[in-house]
Amino acid sequence: MSFLQANPQVIELGVNIDHVATLRNARGTTYPDPVQAALLAEEAGADAITLHLREDRRHIRDADVEAIRPRLTTRMNLESAVTPEMLDFACRIRPQDVCLVPERREEVTTEGGLDVRRYFPAVQAAVRQLRDAGIQVSLFIDPDDEQIAAAAEAGAPVIELHTGRYADAEDAARQAAELERIRAGVIAGVRHGLKVNAGHGLHYTNVQAIAAIPEIAELNIGHAIVAQAVFSGWQKAIRDMKGIMIAARLGKARP
Numbered sequence: 001m002s003f004l005q006a007n008p009q010v011i012e013l014g015v016n017i018d019h020v021a022t023l024r025n026a027r028g029t030t031y032p033d034p035v036q037a038a039l040l041a042e043e044a045g046a047d048a049i050t051l052h053l054r055e056d057r058r059h060i061r062d063a064d065v066e067a068i069r070p071r072l073t074t075r076m077n078l079e080s081a082v083t084p085e086m087l088d089f090a091c092r093i094r095p096q097d098v099c100l101v102p103e104r105r106e107e108v109t110t111e112g113g114l115d116v117r118r119y120f121p122a123v124q125a126a127v128r129q130l131r132d133a134g135i136q137v138s139l140f141i142d143p144d145d146e147q148i149a150a151a152a153e154a155g156a157p158v159i160e161l162h163t164g165r166y167a168d169a170e171d172a173a174r175q176a177a178e179l180e181r182i183r184a185g186v187i188a189g190v191r192h193g194l195k196v197n198a199g200h201g202l203h204y205t206n207v208q209a210i211a212a213i214p215e216i217a218e219l220n221i222g223h224a225i226v227a228q229a230v231f232s233g234w235q236k237a238i239r240d241m242k243g244i245m246i247a248a249r250l251g252k253a254r255p
Ligand SMILES: CC(=O)[C@@H](O)[C@H](O)COP(=O)(O)O
Pocket: 016, 018, 051, 052, 054, 079, 101, 108, 109, 110, 140, 199, 200, 222, 223
């Protein structure tokens, strides 16, 4: 019996397949196929498939989302900017989950969390539109009390705390401080009655401290899994990440 089979499901892994599409788009081929990546990821233990349909379609394309949605046996977590185009697309596709994220065309990757307080009316309207379409909405925000409170006020049942500053911290002291911000954000989110997820920049040696935070329900991880898959294969990279997360949550040594 494998470690995953022997240990209870205590934290969920959303596998973000964006950068499978990055590799495909690099040559304009049909491979690697994001549909195949999604199905193999589910087979390997992914609890959800996350896709970020960016306004510039730099990786995931509309057709990827449309092809994957009906094939999943877990759930689709579609990451989307708060724009009429993306919200209408999401309501047409009807993924189980939509995570509203900030987006700037010139950014290399998602740099910060959604400023819910600053854009409250638009975010609240987006939450309502998606919820009315039967979609569970999460807001991708920084671990900040004001943003967490605003997310709850906007009617989102879920938040995803941006772990990028933790992941990018230049020294141990800074990383420890960012970890404390995340811990405090998790507690604040739970106090507001929210489901709390986390993600961005997590990899095989920094995920443990985040996964060990008991109130975190789900981690969304993509770039590091795709990178590791180059060396160990896609499904093993996913199994290994999930095993590390569960071991960290249970306080067990990973065999
Ligand atoms: C919102 C988030 O953290 C992920 O979707 C991340 O943006 C990965 O996609 P990119 O590498 O395109 O930023």
